Each structure stands twice: as C-alpha cells, then as structure tokens.
Amino acid sequence: MVLLNRSVLLVNEVTDVMKEKGWSLELDEKAISDACDGITDWQEKEKARQKAIRAEIKRFRANQDAAEAILRKRKASMPPSTVTKFCTDTDLRKVLDGIELDPQVHDIPGLSFFRLRLSSARHPPDLQGTSVAGADHNILVFYVGPYRPGFPAPGFYLVYDAWANSLSAIHQLPYLGGGSIGSEVAVLRHAPASDYILAELLLTGELPKASLWTWCSSGPSARQWIHKTVILPPEVCTPTYIFHADTTFSLGKFALCWVDLLVGILMTCDTLAPEPVFQFIPLPEGCYMEPPDPQDGRQVPQEYRSMCCGNDGIIRFISIDGYHQDLSINDMRNMFLRTWSLTLNPKEWKQEAALCIGDL
Missing domain, CATH: 2.120.10 (Neuraminidase)
Incomplete structure (x- = not known):
C-alpha cells in the first residue's frame, strides 16, 4: 500500500536537452526587432517583422528537432523500454509514443507520485x-x-x-x-x-x-x-x-x-x-x-x-x-x-x- 499524490509532474525531456545545449526556449525578440530597424514604411516594416518571426520559428523548430534527435540517440543506447503500449486512435498513438510514465514509489508515510516524461517535440x-x-x-x-x-x-x-x-x-x-x-x-x-x-x-x-x-x-x-x-x-x-x-x-x-x-x-x-x-x-x-x-x-x-x-x-x-x-x-x-x-x-x-x- 502507498500514499499517492494525484498531481502528475510533467518532464519535457526535449526542453531539458535544449537547456543543456544552451538553446533558447523562446523566439528571439531582439532579432525580430533588429530586422525592423530603419524601416519607416509601416507596411514594409510589418512584412519584415513577419519574415523575422517565421525565421525565428524555423530556427526554434530546428533546435527542437535537433534536441529530439539527441534524445533518440541517447535512448537507443539504453536498455529498451519494457512497457507495452496500446492505442487504436492514430493521432493519439503518435502522442503515446512520445510519453513514458515514471513512477516514484516511496514507503508510507512518504508520498508516492508519477512523472510523465515527454520525449517528443510534437506532443x-x-x-x-x-x-x-x-x-x-x-x-x-x-x-x-x-x-x-x-x-x-x-x-x-x-x-x-x-x-x-x-x-x-x-x-x-x-x-x-x-x-x-x-x-x-x-x-x-x-x-x-x-x-x-x-x-x-x-x-x-x-x-x-x-x-x-x-x-x-x-x-x-x-x-x-x-x-x-x-x-x-x-x-x-x-x-x-x-x-x-x-x-x-x-x-x-x-x-x-x-x-x-x-x-x-x-x-x-x-x-x-x-x-x-x-x-x-x-x-x-x-x-x-x-x-x-x-x-x-x-x-x-x-x-x-x-x-x-x-x-x-x-x-x-x-x-x-x-x-x-x-x-x-x-x-x-x-x-x-x-x-x-x-x-x-x-x-x-x-x-x-x-x-x-x-x-x-
């Protein structure tokens, strides 16, 4: 018997790798602002701003993909998971593939809890x-x-x-x-x-x-x-x-x-x-x-x-x-x-x- 905390802690492993590599977890507002410097026409300025935002999103997603690739390589070197997964819904199956349940069990009076480890940038x-x-x-x-x-x-x-x-x-x-x-x-x-x-x-x-x-x-x-x-x-x-x-x-x-x-x-x-x-x-x-x-x-x-x-x-x-x-x-x-x-x-x-x- 255990005492179980109902709250579940989310652990984004992709984000953890990005932090480890020193990659930004947000769009670079300074880069977006710099792209608009010196442009006086408001329409041209907005075009430049949108272009810079798209470039930042592309950079961010590239970093996510790179972090996910690093994570896959690390997991491949570990013993394979023994957890069997079931899902009949195609979209949910993709989400389930990027989820691992990590139970943290402690003897009473300690409080046991679960962590949900997310290993995909597409969750x-x-x-x-x-x-x-x-x-x-x-x-x-x-x-x-x-x-x-x-x-x-x-x-x-x-x-x-x-x-x-x-x-x-x-x-x-x-x-x-x-x-x-x-x-x-x-x-x-x-x-x-x-x-x-x-x-x-x-x-x-x-x-x-x-x-x-x-x-x-x-x-x-x-x-x-x-x-x-x-x-x-x-x-x-x-x-x-x-x-x-x-x-x-x-x-x-x-x-x-x-x-x-x-x-x-x-x-x-x-x-x-x-x-x-x-x-x-x-x-x-x-x-x-x-x-x-x-x-x-x-x-x-x-x-x-x-x-x-x-x-x-x-x-x-x-x-x-x-x-x-x-x-x-x-x-x-x-x-x-x-x-x-x-x-x-x-x-x-x-x-x-x-x-x-x-x-x-």
Whole structure:
C-alpha cells in the first residue's frame, strides 16, 4: 500500500536537452526587432517583422528537432523500454509514443507520485492539469491535460496497468453537454487481471435522467465509449441539492459506487447491464450533513471523511466528528474519529470504533 499524490509532474525531456545545449526556449525578440530597424514604411516594416518571426520559428523548430534527435540517440543506447503500449486512435498513438510514465514509489508515510516524461517535440501543447483520475487494484487511470468530462478541452485518458506494465491511450468522451457527477473516473478491474471497465456518470438538464458512459478493455463492445441513459434515485437530485461524488470505487465483479461524503452512496450493481439500475444508500445515522447553500460553495469533506471498499469486500466509512464545526485544532477533546462498516444484505451500517482524537 502507498500514499499517492494525484498531481502528475510533467518532464519535457526535449526542453531539458535544449537547456543543456544552451538553446533558447523562446523566439528571439531582439532579432525580430533588429530586422525592423530603419524601416519607416509601416507596411514594409510589418512584412519584415513577419519574415523575422517565421525565421525565428524555423530556427526554434530546428533546435527542437535537433534536441529530439539527441534524445533518440541517447535512448537507443539504453536498455529498451519494457512497457507495452496500446492505442487504436492514430493521432493519439503518435502522442503515446512520445510519453513514458515514471513512477516514484516511496514507503508510507512518504508520498508516492508519477512523472510523465515527454520525449517528443510534437506532443500536444497543453498537458498541464494532468492528474490521477481513478484506480482499482493494478489499474490506474489519468486525465492527461485539462480535459475533464463535460468540459471541452484538450486531453485524453491514460491507463496504466501495473501488473502487465502497459499504457493505453483512450480518447475523451464526445461532448454532448452536461457535467460530471464528480471529479474521478470510476474504474472496475475484473478477471482476467488486466481487463477493466471505465465509467463516467454525467448529469444532464433532464434530471433524474443521467448519462452513463462506459469503456471496456475487452469483449464485443471493446475499446469504444458506450452511452446509456440511466435514472437516478430521487435522493441524489433534490430541489435544493445535487449529489456530488467525492470518491468512487468498485465493489465485487460488476458494481460501482459514487460517494458523496456529505449524504451517501450512489451504487449500480451491474455496470454492463442493458439498463443499469442505480440505488442510494444513505450515510450512517447521524452522519448526514445538511447540504450547504450553493452561494457559500461546497465544503471539502475529504479533509475529515473517507470511504472505500477493502480487499474483504466490505465498505468502510471513517469520519472525524467535530472537525467541521470550526473548533480550534488544539481542542482535540471534542473531536472523535468514528468508523463504520456496511453490510449489503440487508443494507445496514455498523459502528466499529469511536476514538477521541485527544486520547490518541
């Protein structure tokens, strides 16, 4: 087990070589300005300026190509990469070929993280905002670039299989309006170990209807986004509050859970069913928190609450009571750490522990 930083560090290896060689990473504004000196006619001056800009762009790209060639030569002298790459999209394949995932793993309490190494000058210009989007067992998924479901921006999904040591690039969802119900992609790993399902749940303007998009790595509908219209339970789309998933996780072979840490769990027991049925499971009694006024903004319950499904198949919920009540951080006597476990048949929460933070 590791603690993983969701933020991904981008390392542009081409830029690093250019810096190493002392080559400029920007257009030479002085060269452009010098090309216009002494020209008084504004039209001729603009022509000279544009010509100088084109020359600078050509010089810059030549340096990029030279740096990329140096990088290729260096990599050719190293042991070949053992990572297998998959992509059915021609354009994404070119991007994937210039990407290497560099995991930096540290023992707890150290924080592990990923670096995305870019070895091509032709990668998309905007990959900032890359982050871990979801995980299940050996399958780890990234949002690459600023793209998020329902937000039209450059980017794609990158799937890392730690067991198979493989990378797969997946194109983003078609933009049909609406926004994601949360900030993560739901991931369901199933047998065999490298088979997986990605699921994105998007709200529409026609509640309680929502859009469920799934991507399967294998099977008759593999490697394409499949859309289904689903009906959400009334508890997650009330007149005063719209459910927001703070975290997602899988349960068993086919179930997925979206969790709003203020109110409860949105679950579908069979993600691949022709018409997936969603149900709502409220938080333990006394843990429901009154939804905030939209004008005040939503709280960040991840600071004092968490939920997950363990290897034993049991859903567990943990909360620090008192943390959200604006108490002094030094007043630990009024803060209690409580844990619950959930049985699904029947659906009942059982409190497992209650500890005063001040006694720990």
